[in-house]
Amino acid sequence: MSDNQGPAPELKAGSRKRGQRKTGNKNKAVVLGALSATLLLAAGAGMVSAASLLQSPSGSKTLDMSLADVPAGRTTAVCPAPPRLPEGTATGTDNQFSPVSRSAKSFLDALVLSDASGSVPGSNLASLDGSAIADIAKPPAATQPPASGPPVLNAGVVAQRPAGDVTVVDADPISGQKAAVAGLMSYTASDGDLRGLAAAPCQQPVNDAWLLGANTALGRTAVLNISNASGTPATVNLELFGAHGQIQAPDSRGLLVSPGATRSINLAGLAPNEGQLSVHLRSSGGPVAATIQQSVLRGLTAGGVEVITPGAGAADSQVMTGVDVQDPAAVKSLADKPGFADVVPALQITVPGPVDAVVDVRLFGPNGQRALPGGGAVTAKAGSVTEVPLTGVPAGMYTVSATSDVSFAASSRVTRGLKAEDPVDFAWSPAAVRLGSQHVMAVPQSGTRFLSFGVPTGRATVSYTPVTSDGKVHKAQTVDIAGGTTAVIGVPDKSDGAAVSGYIVSAAGDAAYGALVLGQGDQPGVSVLTIQDGAAGHEKVQVTLGY
Secondary structure (H helix, E strand, O other), rough: HHHOOOOOOOOEEEEOOOHHHHHHHHHHHHHHHHHHHHHHHHHHHHHHHHHHHHOOOHHHOOOOEEEEEEOOOOEEEEEEEOOOEEEEOOOOOOOOEEEEOOOOOEEEEEEEEOOOOOOOOOOEEEOOOOOOOOOOOOOOOOOOOOOOOOOOOOEEEEEEEEOOOOOEEEOOEEEOOOOEEEEEEEEOOOOOOOOEEEEEEOOOEOEEEEEEEOOOOOOOOEEEEEEEEEOOOOEEEEEEEEEEEEEEEEHHHOOEEEEOOEEEEHHHOOOOOOOOOOEEEEEEEOOOEEEEEEEEEOOOOOEEEEOOOOOOOEEEEEEEEEEOOOOOOHHHHHHHOOOHHHOOOOOEEOOOOOOEEEEEEEEEOOOOOHHHOOOOOOEEEEOOOOEEEEOOOOOOOEEEEEEEEEEEEEEEEEEEEEOOOOOEEEEEEOOOOOOOOOOEEEEEOOEEEEEEEEEEOOOEEEEEEEEEEEEEEEEEEEEEEEEEEEEEOOOOOOOEEEEEEEEEEEEEOOEEEEEEEEEEOOOEEEEEEEEEOOOOOOOEEEEOOOO
């Protein structure tokens, strides 16, 4: 401190010498410093003592997190509208629609599972704006406690109801649980530009979804349909990925979808001439249900139609089953013709992050793994879509497994038809969720129908229980599946004399995945529907107290 002080004042007569004053000040400073240190130590001890005696402010408390019950809510599943021809130019975004071919038929199938006592929750069909269409089951007068022994299950069923627009399946909670609901829209046409088979499961609205497999190249039409069944406006942002990287489209953000409405967007207006297009949809406000109506027209010949639905979110492991591969030599011959490159079965990988993904791709059939020509190691570029042909393997039903140390989204293309002069069709098998204790799925009552279950590693036992159009739940059947194989099970037309309208599926053991594969018999139609997540059970959320 003395270095910062000015010169010492000059001494007056009668005062001590300059050296004597300096020494006295130094001694006094030492004494004062010692006293100050003693006082500070005492004060600090007092503060510590006070802190130990006085209660700290509530905002600084460390409290254990508690779990609060979340009441089970109403289950809502949104079923998409049947495919329709879009009107307007490809450079626009929002679309209007015109009627489809004269032979087009569209149906809705749905089922609502009872609780363990056999009480079916109150449920109904409604339009997107909430207008009632038909009851599935009246609310039970009183919920009965489950009897001892195995559960007594039945279901409310809607079978082959004509469908013309977006339809919502609503079901009340029962026994403190959300209702188990499933439904699907199926479409067939034997003439017109939208000739083929298309089907899509009814989906519970979400705020985040991945849709892979869109195509806006010449002769391809992709229309994104976003439906808002909630009472809250939804603001939707789209991330678009193509073969050469992420696509910056100014009109892809801040898309408003009003409550009870559907917004249709021609993706060619956002990402023109993209042969491989993935859409990552995020919604703030109300959750939404989203699909892509994809169709192909090669000159005057229909090239197929499909309703693309969301798959599992981006992760470091993805599994797709129900990937039905045609004769490889015939597929190659057709693909070599101009305009037919997309008839090849393929895996599409989208890497949303900034790091390339080295992906290990494997195919498992009923007899085990089949090697891909060139091996199964693929480098997928960051921020883009990579397509991996699934060629050179014998015809049959496969499960595709893809793993990496980088998160990615994936979907597999399935094709039908082997002659250039005849109509062909295609489908997409999106990444599936792991099967758990109870999944409910609806099936249509026409065409060919197969259940495909894949187990990449280990071993799993899958149980599938038919539900018929009269609401009865029949005897469960099981299949033991070795790791690295796919099990294919035909769906019968009837069970105990009644038409099969759905299944209850569960799995035990190692990870298993499932899908429903639909066909048109002697026609080239095909569609693949992955088994959806099961109904959420009794839920709790962590609550932290304080401020």
